[in-house]
Amino acid sequence: MTSRIYALIGVALVSAVLLMLTVSTGATFTAPTTNPANQIGTATLAAPTGVSANVQSNGGTVRVAWTATTSAWASGHRVYRATNAGGPYTLIQQIAGTATVTYDDVPGVGTFYYVVRGYYNANGANWESVNSSQASAKPLDHFAFYAIAAQHSGAAFNVTITAQAQDNSTVTGFNGMVNLSAAFGSIVPATATFTNGSLTQSVTITGPYTANETISVGGGSPVSTGTSGAFALNRFRATAIAIANASGGTAGRIENWDTIALTFSEAANPASFGTCSGMTLSGTDLVFNNTNPDSITANGSVLKIGTVGLSANGYMVATDTANSSGCLWSAGNTVLTLYIQGIASTNTATVSGASTATYTPNGTVTSATGETIDATQTPTVTAVLF
Numbered sequence: 001m002t003s004r005i006y007a008l009i010g011v012a013l014v015s016a017v018l019l020m021l022t023v024s025t026g027a028t029f030t031a032p033t034t035n036p037a038n039q040i041g042t043a044t045l046a047a048p049t050g051v052s053a054n055v056q057s058n059g060g061t062v063r064v065a066w067t068a069t070t071s072a073w074a075s076g077h078r079v080y081r082a083t084n085a086g087g088p089y090t091l092i093q094q095i096a097g098t099a100t101v102t103y104d105d106v107p108g109v110g111t112f113y114y115v116v117r118g119y120y121n122a123n124g125a126n127w128e129s130v131n132s133s134q135a136s137a138k139p140l141d142h143f144a145f146y147a148i149a150a151q152h153s154g155a156a157f158n159v160t161i162t163a164q165a166q167d168n169s170t171v172t173g174f175n176g177m178v179n180l181s182a183a184f185g186s187i188v189p190a191t192a193t194f195t196n197g198s199l200t201q202s203v204t205i206t207g208p209y210t211a212n213e214t215i216s217v218g219g220g221s222p223v224s225t226g227t228s229g230a231f232a233l234n235r236f237r238a239t240a241i242a243i244a245n246a247s248g249g250t251a252g253r254i255e256n257w258d259t260i261a262l263t264f265s266e267a268a269n270p271a272s273f274g275t276c277s278g279m280t281l282s283g284t285d286l287v288f289n290n291t292n293p294d295s296i297t298a299n300g301s302v303l304k305i306g307t308v309g310l311s312a313n314g315y316m317v318a319t320d321t322a323n324s325s326g327c328l329w330s331a332g333n334t335v336l337t338l339y340i341q342g343i344a345s346t347n348t349a350t351v352s353g354a355s356t357a358t359y360t361p362n363g364t365v366t367s368a369t370g371e372t373i374d375a376t377q378t379p380t381v382t383a384v385l386f
Helices: 002-023
Strands: 049-055 062-067 076-082 090-096 102-105 112-120 135-137 142-145 156-164 177-182 186-188 191-193 198-206 210-213 215-219 224-227 231-234 238-244 259-264 287-289 295-299 304-310 326-329 335-339 357-361 380-384
Touching (some): 062 112, 076 102, 090 102, 142 215, 177 186, 238 357
Parallel strands (some): 049 135, 142 224, 238 380
Antiparallel strands (some): 049 062, 062 102, 076 090, 076 112, 142 156, 156 198, 177 191, 177 215, 186 198, 295 304
């Protein structure tokens, strides 16, 4: 009986040993108690936080910045970009290590969206965190001008320009220097610097009269441009010529008391035109030139108006003077009228067909403010009757 009991106990002991050997062939892991966020078994990384995307002073660079992932075992960060909010995102940069937390991107033109992920790629693994919060940026695309009213050559005025993204929003991050240029004439200053995407600058354009002056601007990196709307750039100039028959005169024939009236864009300096005798007929140095085409000139010691060119032939049959002619300024000194007197009877030619005229001023004539006359302009001919 006793031996039988011992035998049963022996069998039980052997079975227990075999059972223990069977269980001990497996392995187990326990979560760390000090930092469970770093538990490798879950393949989880903490996403970076505090992501921002700001256009830099050159207008074209976007600086993406973030706070590093808190997962100490992370291999680094990956920066993703999209052209639509929420993605899909494209990887644009992988940065090893967690010390670097900025990336400068030059994405081009449009609106761009950024996220950053932490990653781990050691020992054959390739794990990423979820996306960080999304940040967006709109780089510089063009410059826009406020409307510019009519200005005067040589006089300072203000222009206001904004740096704008593709959707016309202001790029407040742009603080770069730009180049300025005028379509006609020269502009001073030729460079200026933006502050927070805006520029108000006093400029002076010196050039000929034009109804279609514009200012252009270029700057940033990559370079962006912009052009203002057209505006008038005024300058002292002759605007009209009227050649008229005397009362009772014969059309197509040059006669005493015919008149030549020159109209100017603003008040002239009469003294710069010489001595105007009024109606006393004291002499004007007026010469009728039988050239091809004919012309009327006063560039002598008394009167210095310049030359009225008559584009059709047949006005004069001989060169002649009209030194006893008079002249008179209008109130405000904007119209100078020459009264022809003393012309020889030989000038009896008639004009066939339509007639025109041009005006080339003497280089000494100026406005009341001292501005030299713009000799490049062709005045309107309001009447050519002789």
